[in-house]
Amino acid sequence: MKFNPANTIQDLQYFGEFGGVNPSISDSSTYTFLSAKTMFDTFEGDADGCYLYSRHTSPSNLYLGEALAAMEGTETANVSASGMGAITPVLLQLCQSGDHIVSSRTIYGGTYAFLKNFTPRFNIETSFVDITKLDVVEAAITPNTKVLYCESVSNPLLEVANIAGLARIAKKYNLQLVVDNTFSPLSISPAKLGADVVIHSLTKFINGSSDTVGGVVCGTQAFIDQLRNVNDGASMLLGSTMDSLRAASVLKNLRTLHIRMKQHSHNAAYLAKKFEEDGLKTVYPGLTSHPSHELFKSMMNSAYGFGGMLTIDVGNIDKANELMELMQERNLGYLAVSLGFYKTLFSAPGTSTSSEIPEDEQAEMGLTDGLIRFSIGLDDDIERTYTIMRACMRELNILQPALV
Numbered sequence: 581m582k583f584n585p586a587n588t589i590q591d592l593q594y595f596g597e598f599g600g601v602n603p604s605i606s607d608s609s610t611y612t613f614l615s616a617k618t619m620f621d622t623f624e625g626d627a628d629g630c631y632l633y634s635r636h637t638s639p640s641n642l643y644l645g646e647a648l649a650a651m652e653g654t655e656t657a658n659v660s661a662s663g664m665g666a667i668t669p670v671l672l673q674l675c676q677s678g679d680h681i682v683s684s685r686t687i688y689g690g691t692y693a694f695l696k697n698f699t700p701r702f703n704i705e706t707s708f709v710d711i712t713k714l715d716v717v718e719a720a721i722t723p724n725t726k727v728l729y730c731e732s733v734s735n736p737l738l739e740v741a742n743i744a745g746l747a748r749i750a751k752k753y754n755l756q757l758v759v760d761n762t763f764s765p766l767s768i769s770p771a772k773l774g775a776d777v778v779i780h781s782l783t784k785f786i787n788g789s790s791d792t793v794g795g796v797v798c799g800t801q802a803f804i805d806q807l808r809n810v811n812d813g814a815s816m817l818l819g820s821t822m823d824s825l826r827a828a829s830v831l832k833n834l835r836t837l838h839i840r841m842k843q844h845s846h847n848a849a850y851l852a853k854k855f856e857e858d859g860l861k862t863v864y865p866g867l868t869s870h871p872s873h874e875l876f877k878s879m880m881n882s883a884y885g886f887g888g889m890l891t892i893d894v895g896n897i898d899k900a901n902e903l904m905e906l907m908q909e910r911n912l913g914y915l916a917v918s919l920g921f922y923k924t925l926f927s928a929p930g931t932s933t934s935s936e937i938p939e940d941e942q943a944e945m946g947l948t949d950g951l952i953r954f955s956i957g958l959d960d961d962i963e964r965t966y967t968i969m970r971a972c973m974r975e976l977n978i979l980q981p982a983l984v
């Protein structure tokens with residue numbers, strides 16, 4: 581039967597301590613043991629079902645982790661205080677001094693900065709490549725390579741990774757394929773396509789209300805155990821732990837993710853089509869003009885669409901700024917970074933979320949300064965939204981003013 585991530589979330593049945601329909605929140609940082617021997621066994625990692633200390637695990641975090649593992653079809657998962665709090669321990673767990681990473685060159689600016697500026701301090705080097713070219717990826721592998729890293733749909737250029745193709749390369753060279761699936765929850769299931777580790781920034785679509793940061797690592801039990809190991813686990817020792825109260829609230833939001841993703845995708849597809857017809861340079865994986873449209877189609881769980889993210893290029897940064905300010909003034913959304921909110925968010929990535937990437941490298945990867953990244957909201961009447969957006973563009977001469 582075809583994997584449906586929304587069904588696996590739906591089928592989770594949790595009860596609260598007193599029969600509540602939501603699981604009880606574990607409001608404790610530490611846990612008692614009835615016997616000293618059990619405490620010892622728990623430290624050794626041999627006492628299933630016992631809790632030690634909430635930086636290690638807590639019942640609320642395990643509930644959320646279990647739900648996200650069900651969504652991604654992995655054995656288990658570990659939640660963290662932010663997306664970066666998931667990404668950085670994974671890479672530090674998988675790589676030692678002297679190791680090498682092959683990464684997509686179009687990735688979230690923070691991840692790029694970590695790989696470009698931070699991990700070299702530990703003698704971990706990264707080659708940044710065009711992830712859409714499998715031959716280029718393979719050619720970048722060295723005897724020291726340990727990890728292939730990419731985003732399913734990249735931030736901000738919306739390049740699409742061929743996950744099954746990358747998984748074949750990873751297997752051939754005995755590498756771990758790590759995929760950040762933040763832009764395409766439910767639509768793409770990287771583990772089902774062969775990824776070893778799947779990461780999300782929960783801050784975005786999964787939580788969906790822009791009221792917290794959070795992250796998750798989905799993978800095998802063995803890998804998650806390594807991350808949590810009290811002696812050398814990067815998640816345990818770097819300490820980026822999610823708070824239990826927050827884990828409980830993210831879990832409740834996760835329960836409506838399938839409905840939200842359908843609406844985000846529906847609205848983004850509508851706007852992308854209209855913008856393209858208007859003659860704007862538009863990038864959206866759902867458009868047939870997207871170079872990886874067919875690839876996305878071949879990988880996707882089709883009910884959830886091509887996602888809520890699109891970009892347009894309005895020529896230069898001044899026009900981009902004018903348009904974003906006007907759209908905010910007209911209440912079409914917010915001039916803000918991040919994504920996955922119920923209202924539309926827009927920003928110019930070259931000067932914001934990707935500003936960590938030097939200008940010459942931005943130019944090389946096609947990140948122009950007139951690019952606006954949209955995270956399309958849950959608007960009920962997207963035609964109305966489009967009409968107001970088009971009026972803003974006409975007012976600023978981005979589109980030809982109406983003839984009548």
Ligand SMILES: Cc1ncc(COP(=O)(O)O)c(C=O)c1O
Nearest residue numbers: 662663664688735762781783794
């Ligand atoms: C694709 C992607 N991965 C990871 C992150 C980092 O997540 P967080 O801000 O939750 O640390 C972001 C944030 O923008 C992102 O867009």
